[in-house]
Amino acid sequence: MKPQENERLSRVGPGTPGGEMLRRYWWPIWFSELVTDKPVPVRLLGEDLVLFRDASGKVAILDKRCPHRGASLEFGRVEEDGLRCCYHGWKFAADGRCIDMPAEPADTPLKDEVRQTAYETFETAGLVFAYLGPDPVPLLPKFDLLFRKDCHRVLYSKEEHCNWLQRAENGYDPHHLMALHAPGYPQIALQPAKITWEKTLYGYRTQMDYPDGLVNVTQQVFPSHTRRLAARVGNAPKHYFNLRVPVDDELTITFFLQAEIAEKGPYRLETRGHASSDRLEFDPIDDGWWGIPSHEQDRIAQESQGVIADRSREFLGTSDEGIVMFRRLLTDSIKAVEEGKDPFGVIREHGMEDYIRLDAGKNFSDGTLKPPDIINA
Missing domain, CATH: 3.90.380 (Naphthalene 1,2-dioxygenase Alpha Subunit; Chain A, domain 1)
Known part of the structure; x- marks a missing residue:
């Protein structure tokens, strides 16, 4: 095998040929029992992420870095409607919408412009699965x-x-x-x-x-x-x-x-x-x-x-x-x-x-x- 082909098959990060292919599948990422109202840092396909369970009981997964100043959301606080960053208090819903910016004017358009990367999750058999690929989201095969x-x-x-x-x-x-x-x-x-x-x-x-x-x-x-x-x-x-x-x-x-x-x-x-x-x-x-x-x-x-x-x-x-x-x-x-x-x-x-x-x-x-x-x- 040529070195360039080895790279093509091996690399998993965003934008790599192999990584883009692997993003078309669901992957187990953590144990359901261990996902609570405390954020859990995880890593999948070269991306740093954070897991938490919202008030509805659904597991959410977001990019770990707050889009404001890059602080890690693993130190954030899970609230009724989302996850709040520990640094400046920006809060994100499970779908990635920014729903609170405490130091900004109430009518700031910035909230509509900021969107945290969020991915789909699915729980079965005691495991949390995540899908990091594009829409439309495929089904998790019912093995x-x-x-x-x-x-x-x-x-x-x-x-x-x-x-x-x-x-x-x-x-x-x-x-x-x-x-x-x-x-x-x-x-x-x-x-x-x-x-x-x-x-x-x-x-x-x-x-x-x-x-x-x-x-x-x-x-x-x-x-x-x-x-x-x-x-x-x-x-x-x-x-x-x-x-x-x-x-x-x-x-x-x-x-x-x-x-x-x-x-x-x-x-x-x-x-x-x-x-x-x-x-x-x-x-x-x-x-x-x-x-x-x-x-x-x-x-x-x-x-x-x-x-x-x-x-x-x-x-x-x-x-x-x-x-x-x-x-x-x-x-x-x-x-x-x-x-x-x-x-x-x-x-x-x-x-x-x-x-x-x-x-x-x-x-x-x-x-x-x-x-x-x-x-x-």
Whole structure:
């Protein structure tokens, strides 16, 4: 890959080709439970923002810098009808309108001229999603674990000090399982007899058929999410949705949604919060091949590629088929946006009574769980 193409795919800021494409999707940005009447500073796609919950209970998201003199609205005060800046008291409604300028004349036309950048939000499954793109706003796809009612959920997030593309490509690289993760999971140390890729409406379905009869199915949801299922003998299977979010060019946060399907309620929602880390630092362990704890292996491997991987130095092989397909889809989506079209997987309409079933599991070799099946919510 040429360096200029790597830049085109990697950069996420406003005005960059990749960043403009990524702005056409909804992104989880924080936990619903942790958004109150105290402003929360967040960062998404290279933009500094502030979250707060207004008097109506709706989560609002504004540019963090007050347009008056640039003070941070994270130190502001949430009032009945908006967020007031701590510096000179300018107040902004959830839609970005400036509704009070205490030191200005009551009839000042300045209030009508000032507009703080505001974005759309949506809450589901204990997460706040944000859309930073242009109108018309697309729908948040109703993926099963985000919308189905019959499950217990656990939420947490972790940060990775590398570009989002390294994190996303990991999902399209099934062969890393046999090396990086094999010490902790001997059942996946075997080389699959066959790996099958199937393009769906939302990304790719990967099926790995092992010599011992095990079948491992994973769903990749474009542009950067992974849906999988892990089964343990004697326990109910755990469904996982890993949502990888580009914070900026050099930092990615992954929101982990772990769910357990249950026939009866009441259904639990546990928010464990965010775990920060330092780049390439971890607590070594004595067992295993690499001395890296299993929950840190992906992070360390991807951070070690560099803050932004230099793909001009790569030598890709036949085992990198998934990486090639993903990059091609990413390139096509960027081009589509430049031509005024929607990128891959953007949804403009769907039946509100349905959700998108993305079952992904092991030993489902009869094909009955091939997505995108639609079932009633």
